[in-house]
Structures are given as C-alpha cells and as structure tokens.
Amino acid sequence: MTALNGFKDLALRKKTDVDAPAHNLGRPATINDIARLSGVSKKTVSRIINNSPLVRKDTREKVEALMREVGYAPDPLARGLAFRRSFLIGMVYDNPTAQYVVDMQNGALDALRGSSFELVVHPCDTRSPGYIEGVKRFVQQQKLHGVILVPRASEDQALADMLDEIGCRFTRIAALPLDDTSQMVITHDRDGAAEAADYLLSLGHRDIALITGPTAYRSAHERTAGFIEALQNRGIELPPARIIEAGYTFESGVAAAEKLLLGKQRPTAIFTGNDEMAAGVYKVAMRAGINIPRELSVVGYDDSPLASRLWPSLTSVRRNTRDTGRTAAAMLIQPEGKSALPLASVRPHLVVRDSCQPPQD
Amino acid sequence: MTALNGFKDLALRKKTDVDAPAHNLGRPATINDIARLSGVSKKTVSRIINNSPLVRKDTREKVEALMREVGYAPDPLARGLAFRRSFLIGMVYDNPTAQYVVDMQNGALDALRGSSFELVVHPCDTRSPGYIEGVKRFVQQQKLHGVILVPRASEDQALADMLDEIGCRFTRIAALPLDDTSQMVITHDRDGAAEAADYLLSLGHRDIALITGPTAYRSAHERTAGFIEALQNRGIELPPARIIEAGYTFESGVAAAEKLLLGKQRPTAIFTGNDEMAAGVYKVAMRAGINIPRELSVVGYDDSPLASRLWPSLTSVRRNTRDTGRTAAAMLIQPEGKSALPLASVRPHLVVRDSCQPPQD
DNA sequence: CTGAAAGCGCTTACAG
DNA sequence: CTGAAAGCGCTTACAG
Numbered sequence: 114m115t116a117l118n119g120f121k122d123l124a125l126r127k128k129t130d131v132d133a134p135a136h137n138l139g140r141p142a143t144i145n146d147i148a149r150l151s152g153v154s155k156k157t158v159s160r161i162i163n164n165s166p167l168v169r170k171d172t173r174e175k176v177e178a179l180m181r182e183v184g185y186a187p188d189p190l191a192r193g194l195a196f197r198r199s200f201l202i203g204m205v206y207d208n209p210t211a212q213y214v215v216d217m218q219n220g221a222l223d224a225l226r227g228s229s230f231e232l233v234v235h236p237c238d239t240r241s242p243g244y245i246e247g248v249k250r251f252v253q254q255q256k257l258h259g260v261i262l263v264p265r266a267s268e269d270q271a272l273a274d275m276l277d278e279i280g281c282r283f284t285r286i287a288a289l290p291l292d293d294t295s296q297m298v299i300t301h302d303r304d305g306a307a308e309a310a311d312y313l314l315s316l317g318h319r320d321i322a323l324i325t326g327p328t329a330y331r332s333a334h335e336r337t338a339g340f341i342e343a344l345q346n347r348g349i350e351l352p353p354a355r356i357i358e359a360g361y362t363f364e365s366g367v368a369a370a371e372k373l374l375l376g377k378q379r380p381t382a383i384f385t386g387n388d389e390m391a392a393g394v395y396k397v398a399m400r401a402g403i404n405i406p407r408e409l410s411v412v413g414y415d416d417s418p419l420a421s422r423l424w425p426s427l428t429s430v431r432r433n434t435r436d437t438g439r440t441a442a443a444m445l446i447q448p449e450g451k452s453a454l455p456l457a458s459v460r461p462h463l464v465v466r467d468s469c470q471p472p473q474d
Numbered sequence: 475m476t477a478l479n480g481f482k483d484l485a486l487r488k489k490t491d492v493d494a495p496a497h498n499l500g501r502p503a504t505i506n507d508i509a510r511l512s513g514v515s516k517k518t519v520s521r522i523i524n525n526s527p528l529v530r531k532d533t534r535e536k537v538e539a540l541m542r543e544v545g546y547a548p549d550p551l552a553r554g555l556a557f558r559r560s561f562l563i564g565m566v567y568d569n570p571t572a573q574y575v576v577d578m579q580n581g582a583l584d585a586l587r588g589s590s591f592e593l594v595v596h597p598c599d600t601r602s603p604g605y606i607e608g609v610k611r612f613v614q615q616q617k618l619h620g621v622i623l624v625p626r627a628s629e630d631q632a633l634a635d636m637l638d639e640i641g642c643r644f645t646r647i648a649a650l651p652l653d654d655t656s657q658m659v660i661t662h663d664r665d666g667a668a669e670a671a672d673y674l675l676s677l678g679h680r681d682i683a684l685i686t687g688p689t690a691y692r693s694a695h696e697r698t699a700g701f702i703e704a705l706q707n708r709g710i711e712l713p714p715a716r717i718i719e720a721g722y723t724f725e726s727g728v729a730a731a732e733k734l735l736l737g738k739q740r741p742t743a744i745f746t747g748n749d750e751m752a753a754g755v756y757k758v759a760m761r762a763g764i765n766i767p768r769e770l771s772v773v774g775y776d777d778s779p780l781a782s783r784l785w786p787s788l789t790s791v792r793r794n795t796r797d798t799g800r801t802a803a804a805m806l807i808q809p810e811g812k813s814a815l816p817l818a819s820v821r822p823h824l825v826v827r828d829s830c831q832p833p834q835d
Numbered sequence: 836c837t838g839a840a841a842g843c844g845c846t847t848a849c850a851g
Numbered sequence: 852c853t854g855a856a857a858g859c860g861c862t863t864a865c866a867g
Contacts, residue, residue, distance in 0.1 A: 186615050188617070190554040194549070211573040211575070212572040218595060218597075229615075233562070234579060251592075363783055396785045400785070421724065422750075422783075422784075423783075424757045
C-alpha cells in the first residue's frame with residue numbers, strides 16, 4: 114500500500130533530515146513524494162496541481178515551493194488514465210501547402226508551450242472514404258483532449274458530426290462561421306480578397322481577371338466573393354470570361370493563365386486565390402514575354418515564402434496562419450467554464466511587393 | 475475489485491447469452507472485458523497484446539477473434555503508465571524549410587500507421603541556450619518511446635549525449651555517420667552533390683561556381699566536399715573565388731550570386747547547396763538580364779516545390795525526405811532485440827529540369 | 836503455457 | 852478547507 118509506505122517514510126524522515134531539505138530522490142518525484150515531504154495528503158497535492166480553489170493559500174504556497182525544489186511535474190500518463198482523457202491536442206489537416214501546415218503547427222505549439230499539453234499531428238485525405246473512421250480511431254484511441262480542424266478538413270460537416278457524437282471537443286478554422294455550436298477561428302478571407310481588389314483599383318486597373326480555387330472550398334468561395342463584391346462596390350462588373358476556376362495548384366494556375374494571357378485581349382491585372390496559382394501566372398507570362406509588372410500586375414493570396422522568391426517579388430495577402438493556430442489551440446486548452454468564447458477572429462492584410470504597377474496604355 | 479466483478483459478470487452471462495455473442499457493452503472494451511468474455515486471465519490477454527510467444531496458438535486465435543469482434547484496442551495511457559513509457563514518438567527539428575519538415579513528418583507517420591504509436595512534434599531553436607533543457611523536459615515529461623533527430627538538431631552531440639544520459643532511445647538523420655553507437659539514417663549528401671557536378675561536367679561546363687550552406691552544417695560540408703571531389707576526379711580544380719559560403723537562405727543566395735554574377739568574368743554554371751539559394755541566383759540573374767539556362771546553368775539541392783515553380787524550372791538533387799522519415803521512425807518502433815540495425819541509407823538523385831544547357835562560347 | 840497479486844501515478848466520489 | 856478508499860486499464864514479478 115503506497116499510502117502507508119508514504120507515512121512510514123515520513124516518520125523516518127522526521128527523525129533524520131527534516132531540517133535539511135536536500136530532497137534528492139534519485140528518480141522523478143511523484144505525487145506521493147510531494148504529499149509525504151510536505152505533510153499533506155495526496156488529494157491536496159492533486160488539488161494544487163489542478164488549480165482547485167479549495168486549498169488554503171499557505172498550504173498551496175508551501176507545497177508549490179517543494180514542487181519547484183524537487184522539480185516535480187505530474188505524469189501526464191497517470192493523469193490521463195485517471196481523467197480518461199490525455200494531455201494531447203490533435204491537429205487534423207488535409208492541406209498540400211507545407212508552409213501553411215507548419216505555420217499552423219507552430220502557432221498551436223506557441224499556445225501549448227508551458228502547459229502540460231503536446232501536439233500530435235494527423236494529416237489525412239478527406240477524399241478517401243475511410244478518413245473519418247481514421248480520425249475517430251485517432252481521437253478515441255489516444256483519448257485526445259481536443260482536436261484542431263484545419264481547412265479543408267474543418268469544412269466537412271460529417272467530420273464535425275462524428276466528433277460531436279463521440280464527445281470530442283474541437284476547434285474549427287474557417288473562412289467564415291459555419292455553425293453556431295462549435296468553437297471556431299474565423300480567417301475572414303472575404304476581407305483579404307477585398308483588400309487586394311481595392312489595391313488594384315487604386316492603381317487604376319479596370320480590366321481585371323480572377324483565378325479562383327475550387328469554389329467548393331469555403332476559402333476559395335469567400336475570396337472570390339470578396340473580390341467580386343469589392344469591384345462591384347466601385348461599379349465594376351467582372352465578365353464571366355474574366356473569372357476562371359482552377360484547383361489551387363501550380364499546374365492549374367498555368368492552365369488558367371494560358372486562357373487569360375494567350376488570347377487577343379488580355380487583362381491588365383490578375384488576382385489569384387493563392388500564391389501557387391500566381392506562380393503559374395508568372396510562368397506563362399515569362400514564357401510569353403509579358404513583363405510583370407509593366408504589362409501585367411499580379412496579386413496572390415497566402416504570402417507564402419514563394420511570394421518573395423519569385424521575381425519580381427509577389428504582392429500577396431498575408432493570412433497570419435501562426436496566429437490562427439495559436440488561437441485555435443488556446444481555445445481548446447482553456448479551463449472548461451472559463452469564458453469559452455465560441456468565436457475568434459484573425460484578419461488578413463495585403464503585403465505590397467513588386468508585382469503591381471498602374472496599367473500602361 | 476475489478477477482477478471479482480469480472481467473474482460475477484461471467485457467471486451471469488453464462489446463464490443468459492453465452493450462445494448469443496452480441497457483445498455490446500456501450501463503452502470501449504477493456505482488457506478485463508476481453509479476459510472475462512473469452513474465459514482467460516488478464517495476463518494472458520496482456521501477453522497476446524504484447525505478442526508474447528508464451529500463448530497457445532488456439533488461445534491466441536480465440537482471444538484475437540473476440541478482440542476484433544468487440545473492436546478492442548488497448549489504452550495507450552494505461553499501457554504507458556504501466557510500462558513507464560508512452561506510445562509517443564517525438565520529432566525534434568530546427569529547420570526553416572517547411573516542405574522538408576512536413577515530408578519528414580509524413581514519412582514518420584507512414585511508418586507509425588497501423589501501430590499504436592503517434593507522432594508528437596517539437597520544433598526548437600538550437601541556437602538558444604536552453605533548448606536542450608527543453609527537449610529533455612519534453613522527453614521525460616511525456617515519457618517518449620523514442621525521438622527522431624532531424625538535421626541540424628541531429629548534429630548536436632550535446633543533445634545526443636543528454637538523451638543517452640536519460641536513457642531515451644533516438645534515431646539521428648545525418649549526411650554521414652556521426653558515431654558508432656546511435657541509430658542513424660544516412661542521407662549521403664556527398665553523392666548527391668557529386669551527381670550534380672558530373673551532370674554539369676557532362677554538359678561541357680568547366681568554369682563552375684559553388685554557393686555552399688554554412689559549412690558548420692554537416693549537410694553543407696558534405697555537399698561541398700562531394701561537389702569539389704567530383705570535379706577533381708575529372709581534373710578540375712575550383713579556384714577559391716568560385717566558392718562562396720552562404721547561409722542556406724534566399725537572401726544569402728542573392729548576396730552570393732551578386733558576387734559571382736556582377737563581376738567581369740562570370741561562371742557558366744552555379745551549383746547551390748539548396749534550392750532557396752538557387753532562387754537567389756535566379757533573382758540576381760533576372761535582374762541583370764542574364765538568361766537561364768542560355769547564359770547560366772543552375773543546379774539546386776532539395777528538389778523542393780520551389781524548384782518547379784521557378785521559371786525556368788530548376789534542376790535539383792532530390793533527397794527523398796519522406797523515405798528518410800519513414801526509415802527513422804521504423805527503426806525506433808522495431809521490437810527491442812529484433813535486428814536493431816544501427817545504420818540505414820537513403821540515397822539522393824538528380825532531377826533534371828530546364829535550368830541547364832551546354833555553355834555558349 | 837497460464838494466473839492472482841501488487842503496482843504504475845494520478846483522480847473521482849464520498850465523507851468530514 | 853482536508854483526507855482515506857477505490858479505481859482508471861494496463862504490466863511486472865512471482866508462482867505454478
């Protein structure tokens with residue numbers, strides 16, 4: 114019986130080294146060590162670990178001092194077993210852009226730093242039929258404390274429903290609010306695209322084209338809507354031929370740009386739904402000898418590293434992905450009742466570089 | 475007392491539904507359920523979970539069938555607590571290249587898929603003094619099963635020593651063997667760079683320049699050595715002015731390229747230690763009106779997405795990072811004694827695109 | 836080849 | 852505000 118042993122040890126200690134607090138146990142301290150050495154019960158130590166208010170202030174301070182002294186940290190495995198919930202936050206994503214994924218991870222880790230939580234990653238393929246089962250196994254088996262859903266996985270209602278059903282809390286990251294019940298971080302892609310439109314308008318462009326991502330994606334839909342709306346607000350209506358839906362990939366950007374640039378009447382500016390597709394526009398323009406920015410202005414979305422690597426460097430909408438990840442993780446590890454804000458916002462903004470100029474005529 | 479309850483339940487079941495094996499317990503099954511329902515002891519179930527040979531074949535098959543039927547999966551938290559070791563693999567890295575990090579993670583996850591292990595990520599800053607303490611806390615607190623060390627963190631002997639000291643197993647990924655004791659995956663950067671050199675030689679280039687990464691990095695050192703060696707093998711000695719040490723970053727590539735390209739006598743070809751710096755060469759060449767590949771051939775290293783996004787697309791050495799990650803993780807979760815290969819190899823190879831031509835004269 | 840007891844380091848539910 | 856008992860779901864060490 115652990116507890117009894119604890120008390121026997123305490124008795125021994127009292128005789129020998131109660132005045133010499135060199136608590137050196139040659140192994141990681143446990144809650145029993147802390148209880149024994151500070152003369153309180155395990156349960157009181159547990160209350161202190163879990164920030165219960167039901168502990169006298171001086172008791173708390175005494176015990177916390179001892180914890181620091183011996184370098185005590187509670188075992189997440191043992192806590193997890195007792196809580197029936199681990200100290201692991203899962204990140205579920207289906208996104209091909211490495212920088213976006215890494216930024217999101219780093220943001221989440223920012224929020225987890227100093228807490229007892231760690232981040233476990235789960236890329237998946239939302240087009241494969243079994244992927245929801247895969248996430249379910251991941252969540253249930255590891256008894257995850259919570260999950261961060263990254264676009265486009267965050268947009269799959271079936272995934273969210275499954276998580277609700279098994280009682281797993283989660284935070285969704287999305288371009289706009291998807292429902293009223295789940296926690297969300299909203300990235301306001303509509304505003305970012307509008308800023309891009311306003312910028313091109315302010316330079317004097319009027320014949321503008323748009324290469325969108327797959328509009329089944331919320332992000333693509335919002336960026337498209339935001340861009341078109343902003344133009345309309347200034348009295349400019351985009352003709353259908355100036356809007357091309359592509360696939361968020363470099364290759365699809367190349368194909369879209371060929372339609373736009375190799376015809377007789379080309380636009381003076383192009384806004385693309387992400388930087389990958391903007392790189393496709395660059396390739397076509399380069400090959401065709403169209404000078405960016407003199408003959409063609411280009412604005413991307415993401416502000417990925419690619420934006421500054423391209424030449425001329427690409428003006429692009431920055432998404433503040435790291436902040437998004439940090440916010441999402443922070444919502445998840447917040448103590449239960451405590452101001453559980455269901456919604457948070459991260460706002461994009463335009464980063465101006467060298468890829469735009471007033472149109473020549 | 476769980477065990478006693480277990481036996482009581484078994485008795486009840488025997489009367490009622492022993493012939494109707496619809497084992498539906500409205501909660502995740504535990505080892506006790508499996509033991510009770512299959513009429514063996516907990517310990518025997520445990521042996522089966524842990525692949526012990528000390529189980530009769532028909533016992534094993536009977537129990538495994540039941541496990542499948544009720545969808546039993548052992549709780550990693552409980553196993554971890556008893557084992558004093560979790561089912562978590564850590565990945566420790568200090569690398570700015572997002573694609574490299576993501577490829578490495580995905581590779582590791584390939585190897586962990588279907589196992590009981592999950593991947594928990596730990597980016598760090600090897601230049602900050604406290605980072606080794608940070609890794610130590612990470613490993614000890616989570617009782618990690620093992621850790622994958624990614625360059626450049628993998629090259630820090632102090633980090634490896636700390637892990638040895640606390641008894642944490644780890645796999646290092648490195649350009650060449652660093653010691654004889656730890657498990658390693660060798661990426662043979664020397665060979666990759668040699669292949670780049672041979673390719674440029676085969677095109678007829680003789681006045682070649684080299685932009686290296688920080689040679690304190692093993693990867694940069696090996697790539698540099700491999701490139702220079704391959705040239706020497708063909709009787710070509712690189713003059714010191716043709717070798718510039720840069721920092722693996724885009725900006726440092728720009729600065730190095732300016733030295734090489736804006737002088738009077740420029741080389742006909744440049745090999746860069748990574749793709750980022752090659753993008754820097756592109757920028758300087760573009761700005762100065764130097765045509766790639768007609769007037770200048772460029773070869774990079776990494777075969778990152780950037781390589782195909784640049785125009786003209788960049789010939790580059792592919793590293794097979796995903797294989798590297800998979801191999802590293804596989805070594806870590808291999809059953810203890812079982813053929814614990816200390817060394818594994820992943821070989822790079824050149825991917826030819828549009829950035830090279832024979833020199834004009 | 837199989838099993839009953841004790842334990843891993845915590846928390847919950849109950850009692851005071 | 853504090854504590855003794857029981858339990859979370861597994862494994863280890865010992866015994867047979």
